[in-house]
Amino acid sequence: MHRQTKIIATLGPAVASPDRIAALVQAGMDAARINFSHGDHESNGRLIGWVRDAAAAAGRPVAVIQDIQGPKIRVGVFPAGEVSLERGAEVELFNDAWEGGPGRIPIGYEGLGRDVKPGHRVILADGLIELEVTDSDGERLKAVVTTPGILSDHKGVSFPDSVLATSNVTPKDEADLEFGRRLGVDYVAASFVRTRGDVEAVKALAGDVPVISKIELARALENLDEIISASAGVMVARGDLGVQMPLERLPLIQRDILDRANAQGRLTVTATEMLESMTHSPRPTRAEVTDVAIAVMSGTDAVMLSGETAVGAYPVETVATMARICRTVEEGTLPGAGPVPFVADENDVASAVAQAAAQVARNVGARYIVAFTETGSTARLISKYRPERRIYAFSPSESTRNRMALYWGVTPHPFDRRGSTDEEMSEAAKLLEGEGVVSTGEVVVMVAGVPPNVKASTNLVKVHRIGEPSGQLGR
Known part of the structure; x- marks a missing residue:
């Protein structure tokens, strides 16, 4: 399904x-x-x-x-592999990727004393432990434990209040x-x-x-x-x-x-x-x-x-x-139900065509939208409007098909693009019919560009009935 x-x-x-x-x-x-x-x-x-x-x-x-x-920042190591931090305890933080000790926590970040200020929070072990910095001499920090816990070797550190000069x-x-x-x-x-x-x-x-x-x-x-x-x-x-x-x-x-x-x-x-x-x-x-x-x-x-x-x-x-x-x-419920708002993209024509395809498919009761795309952008634009229809995206590029595998509602399909837009539409319809996806007489909405095989040329929406010949849409 x-x-x-x-x-x-x-x-x-x-x-x-x-x-x-x-x-x-x-x-x-x-x-x-x-x-x-x-x-x-x-x-x-x-x-x-x-x-x-x-x-x-x-x-x-x-x-x-x-x-x-x-740039993941971590604590160093402790003689026993971990240290217990009690609420209210005072600790010293210093730049070192190696060994700490009782009341001393090594942190592998050179800008520690420069970037972290008194009043800033220090979060350890994925949020399980929290410290508040109380003093700094520009190199080392003093802090108090506000949320206690057991801190073990190499746990992550974050500084939600500090602007760090990390690459x-x-x-x-x-x-x-x-x-x-x-x-x-x-x-x-x-x-x-x-x-x-x-x-x-x-x-x-x-x-x-x-x-x-x-x-x-x-x-x-x-x-x-x-x-x-x-x-x-x-x-x-x-x-x-x-x-x-x-x-x-x-x-x-x-x-x-x-x-x-x-x-x-x-x-x-x-x-x-x-x-x-x-x-x-x-x-x-x-x-x-x-x-x-x-x-x-x-x-x-x-x-x-x-x-x-x-x-x-x-x-x-x-x-x-x-x-x-x-x-x-x-x-039970799809995010595309109801009117689809239009938000202009860098390519207003392609965005308008994509929105139109979603709306037309809804209006004519089409179960499928078929898109022809070199880069995947056409399929992405249609997907943006969250139509309640399955989007078949035909592309000759394997890398494009792989990327489209992550697009909402899109089923990538291999396709050898050749001939006119009209011929490509007819060929895609035959492929889907042959695979049992659609039936003769069924209506699908197709999105393409004229002329074909030109990137960023999406400009056409067509309502196509399976089994009927297409018109002449150009080469």
């Missing part, structure tokens, strides 16, 4: 074999996320190869997302991006993005690979529109974002990010702890099911699984469960 919302599954030790990845694809995985914070080029390269093999065997494209580490692309990221380009990844997910400049820095090294910006810092929210504009898409990374912002605000922030990105026609991904309990349980909680449903009803392009599939005990079952939730919610 068709599903409009796409599913991203993170790969890891739990699925690190050809058979397991093939099972994820069969269960409904539309994109595989590979976290380059873990593994090496050899092991991650194997994962990419197995995804390509599984997609080919399944006869459908599956996108590969390379998630780069970015968004590390030497490791540069090497990983070059590796990803060579292997032909379909997307790069950029971590800890703060400004448009951070996005541009990643894009300069990613080449032609589209960049998805992870919104996980408070500062990113201050620059949200410019980050969205510079990106191919955004990910609502609720883990780090939930550490930076009050948890009760997270649902409102999530919806705002999705709405703004959808308005600009950008890809949207909702991530983190969506079915977290399935890491250890074969069934999700009721709250998790509702969480996924809310993301679907909010119009997200994709929902993402992280530890559930990377290290969980039930990775395949988790993907299948998420697929069932998405389908069931879509059958």
Whole structure:
């Protein structure tokens, strides 16, 4: 059964074999996320190869997302491997990637004493522990524990109140991006993005690979529109974002990010702890099911699984469960129901044509919209308006088809473009009829460009009845 919302599954030790990845694809995985914070080029390269093999065997494209580490700041190590931080205790923070001790916490950031000021918060261990800085001598900080806990080696650190002078692309990221380009990844997910400049820095090294910006810092929210504009898409990374912002605000922030990105026609991904309990349980909680449903009803392009599939005990079952939730919610309510608002894009003609296609399909009762695209932009624009119709996107480019696998409602289809626009429409109709997708006499809406095979030329919407000859639309 068709599903409009796409599913991203993170790969890891739990699925690190050809058979397991093939099972994820069969269960409904539309994109595989590979976290380059873990593994090496050899092991991650194997994962990419197995995804390509599984997609080919399944006869459908599956996108590969390379998630780069970015400037992750961590604590060093402790003699006993961990330290207990009691409420009200005073601690010293200093720049060192190595050993701390009682009352002394090493943090691997050179600008610690310069950028972090008295009154600023220091968040440790993914939000479990919180400190407040009370004094600074320009090199070392004094802080008091406001939220106690056990801090172990190499845990992450964030500074929600501080402006850090970190480069968004590390030497490791540069090497990983070059590796990803060579292997032909379909997307790069950029971590800890703060400004448009951070996005541009990643894009300069990613080449032609589209960049998805992870919104996980408070500062990113201050620059949200410019980050969205510079990106191919955004990910609502609720883990780090939930550490930076009050948890009760997270649902409102999530919806705002999705709405703004959808308005600009950008890809949207909702991530983190969506079915977290399935890491250890074969069934999700009721709250998790509702969480996924809310993301679907909010119009997200994709929902993402992280530890559930990377290290969980039930990775395949988790993907299948998420697929069932998405389908069931879509059958009950779709975000495209009702009038579709028009928001102009860079190419106003193509955007207007895409909106018209969604509206015409609704008006004439067409079940399918067929788009012809070289780069995927036509399919992306139609998808933006969230029609309650399946979008078949015909493209001769394998990389374009892989990327379109992540677009809401889009089914990529291989196509050898040749001849006139009229001939291409007739050929596509025959292919769909031959595959049993459509029947003779059925109406479909087709979107194309005249002349054909010219990028950024989308200018035509046609209501086509299967089995009837097309008119002469030019060569």
